[in-house]
Structure formats: C-alpha cells, structure tokens
Amino acid sequence: xxxxxxxxxxxxxxxxxxxxxxxxxxxxxxxxxxxxxxxxxxxxxxxxxxxxxxxxxxxxxxxxxxxxxxxxxxxxxxxxxxxxxxxxxxxxxxxxxxxxxxxxxxxxxxxxxxxxxxxxxxxxxxxxxxxxxxxxxxxxxxxxxxxxxxxxxxxxxxxxxxxxxxxxxxxxxxxxxxxxxxxxxxxxxxxxxxxxxxxxxxxxxxxxxxxxxxxxxxxxxxxxxxxxxxxxxxxxxxxxxxxxxxxxxxxxxxxxxxxxxxxxxxxxxxxxxxxxxxxxxxxxxxxxxxxxxxxxxxxxxxxxxxxxxxxxxxxxxxxxxxxxxx
Amino acid sequence: xxxxxxxxxxxxxxxxxxxxxxxxxxxxxxxxxxxxxxxxxxxxxxxxxxxxxxxxxxxxxxxxxxxxxxxxxxxxxxxxxxxxxxxxxxxxxxxxxxxxxxxxxxxxxxxxxxxxxxxxxxxxxxxxxxxxxxxxxxxxxxxxxxxxxxxxxxxxxxxxxxxxxxxxxxxxxxxxxxxxxxxxxxxxxxxxxxxxxxxxxxxxxxxxxxxxxxxxxxxxxxxxxxxxxxxxxxxxxxxxxxxxxxxx
Numbered sequence: 001x002x003x004x005x006x007x008x009x010x011x012x013x014x015x016x017x018x019x020x021x022x023x024x025x026x027x028x029x030x031x032x033x034x035x036x037x038x039x040x041x042x043x044x045x046x047x048x049x050x051x052x053x054x055x056x057x058x059x060x061x062x063x064x065x066x067x068x069x070x071x072x073x074x075x076x077x078x079x080x081x082x083x084x085x086x087x088x089x090x091x092x093x094x095x096x097x098x099x100x101x102x103x104x105x106x107x108x109x110x111x112x113x114x115x116x117x118x119x120x121x122x123x124x125x126x127x128x129x130x131x132x133x134x135x136x137x138x139x140x141x142x143x144x145x146x147x148x149x150x151x152x153x154x155x156x157x158x159x160x161x162x163x164x165x166x167x168x169x170x171x172x173x174x175x176x177x178x179x180x181x182x183x184x185x186x187x188x189x190x191x192x193x194x195x196x197x198x199x200x201x202x203x204x205x206x207x208x209x210x211x212x213x214x215x216x217x218x219x220x221x222x223x224x225x226x227x228x229x230x231x232x233x234x235x236x237x238x239x240x241x242x243x244x245x246x247x248x249x250x251x252x253x254x255x256x257x258x259x260x261x262x263x264x265x266x267x268x269x270x271x272x273x274x275x276x277x278x279x280x281x282x283x284x285x286x287x288x289x290x291x292x293x294x295x296x297x298x299x300x301x302x303x304x305x306x307x308x309x310x311x312x313x314x315x316x317x318x319x320x321x322x323x324x325x326x
Numbered sequence: 327x328x329x330x331x332x333x334x335x336x337x338x339x340x341x342x343x344x345x346x347x348x349x350x351x352x353x354x355x356x357x358x359x360x361x362x363x364x365x366x367x368x369x370x371x372x373x374x375x376x377x378x379x380x381x382x383x384x385x386x387x388x389x390x391x392x393x394x395x396x397x398x399x400x401x402x403x404x405x406x407x408x409x410x411x412x413x414x415x416x417x418x419x420x421x422x423x424x425x426x427x428x429x430x431x432x433x434x435x436x437x438x439x440x441x442x443x444x445x446x447x448x449x450x451x452x453x454x455x456x457x458x459x460x461x462x463x464x465x466x467x468x469x470x471x472x473x474x475x476x477x478x479x480x481x482x483x484x485x486x487x488x489x490x491x492x493x494x495x496x497x498x499x500x501x502x503x504x505x506x507x508x509x510x511x512x513x514x515x516x517x518x519x520x521x522x523x524x525x526x527x528x529x530x531x532x533x534x535x536x537x538x539x540x541x542x543x544x545x546x547x548x549x550x551x552x553x554x555x556x557x558x559x560x561x562x563x564x565x566x567x568x569x570x571x572x573x574x
Contacts, residue, residue: 173442174441176445176446177441177444177445178428178437178443178448179438179441180445181425181428181429181445182429184418184420185421188420189416189418191380191412192418193429193433194380194400194401194404195380195404195410196404196429196430196434196491197404197433197434198401198433200401
C-alpha cells in the first residue's frame with residue numbers, strides 16, 4: 001500500500017514535470033487553471049475542512065492581489081518585482097480587515113462573508129477611474145525579473161507548478177502542526193477548547209488571514225497567466241465555484257480541492273462547448289454533491305475502500321453507528 | 327492573602343426571569359475536595375459555568391486564588407489553573423485519543439501557535455499524554471478515534487483531558503452520570519487517586535460516591551446553598567434527606 005502510494009506520487013510528479021512536452025497549448029492552459037483554482041480552493045478547504053467555517057469571500061483576496069499587480073504594472077509602469085509583493089501585501093491587508101467575520105459563526109459567517117465579498121466586487125465594478133470598471137484591466141505584461149521575461153506558456157507553467165507545490169508543502173506542514181490540530185479541535189468543540197485555555201477567536205482570525213494570503217497567491221499566479229483582470233474575478237459566483245470544488249473533491253484532504261478543480265474546470269470546458277448554461281449545470285452538481293456525496297469524490301473512494309476492508313476488520317474496532325454522532 | 331482556591335460572594339445568575347443561582351456565597355480552601363449536591367435544577371451546573379467563565383454572572387463576585395475573575399474570559403481562567411469536565415461528555419469525536427490529550431496539554435502553552443513542526447515532533451507532550459492516559463486507564467486506546475470509545479471510556483477521557491491541562495482547581499460536572507455501578511466505582515477510584523494538591527469541586531448525584539470523595543459538602547436547593555458540612559453531618563441532616571430525596 002505504502003509502496004503503491006509512493007510510486008503513484010512519483011508518477012504524478014513526473015507527469016507534472018513533463019506536461020509541457022506532451023500537452024498541447026489548450027490542455028496546458030487548462031492544467032494551469034486547474035492548479036491555480038485548486039490553490040484558491042485549498043484556501044477554502046483550510047477554513048471549511050479544519051475549522052468548519054464556510055467562507056464565501058475568497059474571490060475578494062484572489063482579485064485584490066490580481067488587481068494590485070495589474071494596476072501597478074499597467075497604470076504605474078512598476079516592474080514585477082514591485083507589483084508581486086504589493087499584490088501579496090494587499091491580499092494580507094484585506095484579509096486582516098475582513099477577518100472580523102470570524103466573530104460570527106455558522107450561517108451568519110456565510111452571510112457576512114457574502115457581504116464582504118460583494119463589497120470588494122462593488123468597488124472593482126464602480127471605481128471606474130482606478131479599476132476601469134466593467135472593462136477590467138487588460139494588457140498586463142509578462143512577468144519579468146531584470147532582463148528575464150517569461151513570455152511562453154510552458155515556462156510560466158513551471159512557475160505555477162513550483163509555487164503551487166511550495167504552497168501545498170507549506171499547507172501540509174501547517175495542518176500537521178499543533179496549530180493545525182488546534183483548528184480541528186475548534187471544529188469539534190469550541191466550548192471544550194475554551195475550557196482548555198484556547199482563545200478561539202485568535203486562532204480563527206489567524207487561520208482566516210492565512211487562507212486569505214493563500215487566495216492572494218493564487219491571484220498572483222492568475223494575473224500573469226490571464227494578463228487580464230475584471231470584476232468577474234471578484235464575483236460571488238467565483239467564491240461559490242471554488243467552494244463547490246472543495247465539496248466535489250472532498251474536504252479534509254489536500255488532494256480534494258485539486259481534484260474538485262479538475263472536475264469543475266474540465267466539465268465547464270466540456271459543457272460550454274454544447275450549451276451556454278454552465279450555471280445551471282453547476283447548480284445541479286452542487287445539489288447532487290450535497291444530497292448524495294457530501295464527502296466528495298475522495299469520500300466515495302474512501303468509503304469503497306473501507307467497505308472492502310470490513311471483511312477482515314480487527315476486533316475492538318466497530319464502524320460508526322448513527323446514534324454515536326455528536 | 328487568604329488561601330481560598332475559589333471564593334464566590336453573593337453570586338446571582340438569572341436567565342430572563344428565572345434565577346438559576348441566587349445569592350450564593352461559598353469558600354473552598356486550597357486542596358479541599360468539595361462536593362455539590364442538590365436535586366435537578368438546583369443550579370449546580372450554572373454555578374460551575376459562572377465560576378469557570380462560560381457564563382457571566384448577573385451580579386456578585388468570583389475570586390480564584392484571591393484574584394477577582396468575575397469579568398475574566400474563560401480561556402484566561404484556564405491559564406490561571408482552572409480545569410473542568412462536562413456533564414454531557416464534551417470531547418473531540420473525530421480526533422484520536424492521543425490528539426485529544428495533546429490539545430489539552432498544549433492549551434496553556436505557546437505550543438498551540440507552532441505552525442512549522444508536526445505534532446509528532448513534540449515528544450514532551452506525547453510523553454505527558456501517555457502518562458495521563460495511563461492514570462485514567464486508557465493507555466491501550468491511545469491511537470483509536472474517540473468515536474470508537476464507549477461512553478464510560480469517554481468519561482475517563484474527560485478526566486484525562488481535565489488533568490492534562492495541569493489545573494490547580496478542577497471542576498467535575500457529574501463524572502459518573504449515565505454509567506453502570508461498576509463503571510462508577512472505577513471513575514471514583516480514579517478521582518481518589520488524583521494529586522491531593524489539586525482542589526476538587528464536583529457535582530455528583532450518586533450519594534455514596536459523592537460522600538465518599540468529599541471533605542466538605544454543599545447542598546444546593548433552588549439556586550441557594552441550604553447547608554454546608556462534612557459528609558457525616560450532611561448524611562444525618564433530615565432537611566437534606568427531604569430536599570434531596572424528595573418528600574413523598
């Protein structure tokens with residue numbers, strides 16, 4: 001089992017490293033989108049899978065870093081080396097402000113984050129002199145460090161791959177750390193955590209800012225991939241779509257958001273070739289996921305695996321019965 | 327400096343028009359084992375929640391080790407050495423027994439903020455977790471998920487969690503409720519073996535267990551303390567028998 005897992009990982013790494021060699025431009029571009037939006041979905045997963053907070057404003061952090069880069073590069077002629085840290089900083093500052101949302105929980109948290117996401121979208125839409133409003137900001141130059149300009153899709157792919165890989169490794173370390181365990185404790189029982197000496201609000205706030213930062217990194221990758229940013233990148237619709245990626249892929253894992261991203265983006269590409277109504281299809285996926293596979297694709301695979309193992313289960317271990325729930 | 331671990335002065339907690347706790351005053355010296363008894367609805371758990379910081383009292387004052395904590399946040403009281411268990415088991419169901427313990431151990435240390443090292447790297451915490459599990463007899467369940475534990479084992483885990491945060495004063499809310507007589511005896515034995523320097527305040531309905539553990543007993547009835555005394559005094563008091571067992 002362990003051997004096959006490592007060999008599988010090796011295959012994936014090799015496939016990812018050599019992707020530009022065997023993928024055409026269309027598929028490579030799709031793969032980059034899957035990675036970028038998978039990273040954005042991972043930021044949702046940090047809050048949803050670990051603390052149980054369903055954030056619907058991650059698009060705002062994604063868009064604020066993309067907008068910052070676009071405005072600095074296009075309107076003020078700043079180089080990449082200035083624009084990228086500024087974009088990062090903008091995402092962090094916005095998440096520090098939006099972090100007030102963690103004072104609420106459950107449905108109220110969802111509503112507050114919808115509102116906060118909308119505020120940013122509204123700004124990007126109406127502040128025409130600064131953001132170009134509906135038209136967005138076009139002609140963002142290719143990323144450049146000194147005389148090195150990364151123009152080709154395949155070389156930018158390696159940057160995306162490297163950044164996403166670093167983020168995933170960082171995420172993995174974070175979730176296995178005492179801090180990560182603390183977040184899962186909060187998900188399980190806030191009252192008990194308070195009784196054990198935890199300042200719940202401080203941990204939630206920190207996690208929210210970390211998630212916002214992660215969304216901001218995804219936004220940085222996106223702007224140099226797409227070279228264009230518009231209010232559509234800040235929409236409520238995008239926040240919902242990435243949240244759905246997490247649900248479709250399965251919460252509680254690192255792989256889930258990326259699988260969800262692949263399924264959603266793949267489907268969208270496929271479906272929109274035949275009909276325009278991607279929204280309807282997405283709504284249906286949402287309903288089907290929530291009703292029949294709340295643990296997502298990975299949850300289905302895992303439960304198949306467990307079912308296969310029950311024939312030789314160890315004594316002393318029972319499967320969970322419904323009345324054993326909280 | 328008086329040597330009271332807990333002092334409550336004129337404490338009242340009202341929920342709307344209902345006064346769950348009314349003008350309760352109580353002093354528990356350091357190291358004492360105090361049992362609160364009283365019929366259902368007497369206000370025992372509400373009194374607990376006020377002292378540990380889950381509720382803010384309507385009026386009155388609360389002191390822990392001589393310090394006024396009436397308005398202090400719950401997690402800060404924990405940092406002062408308050409530990410507690412819950413009447414309805416309140417543990418982390420989707421985590422393993424070991425992870426539960428680590429959460430309790432790191433609660434009062436900076437370790438809870440560490441993001442760059444895995445939990446497994448903190449061998450001190452793991453060692454202490456093992457020791458606490460040994461104390462409550464859950465050592466062989468270390469790596470099991472809590473949802474696979476029996477109700478009695480969860481009660482044992484409650485005790486382990488409370489002990490692991492190294493409290494100076496420990497509030498136990500019906501540690502034996504819902505258990506069979508044999509399991510109750512087991513929990514009582516575990517509690518008896520607790521270090522004597524921990525001040526214990528516990529709510530218990532099982533009179534033989536309650537009076538067996540107590541140095542001093544407080545009897546609550548309709549939100550007020552009607553009697554304080556040694557187990558023998560309480561046992562002999564006719565009023566308590568009437569209130570607690572109900573007049574037929």
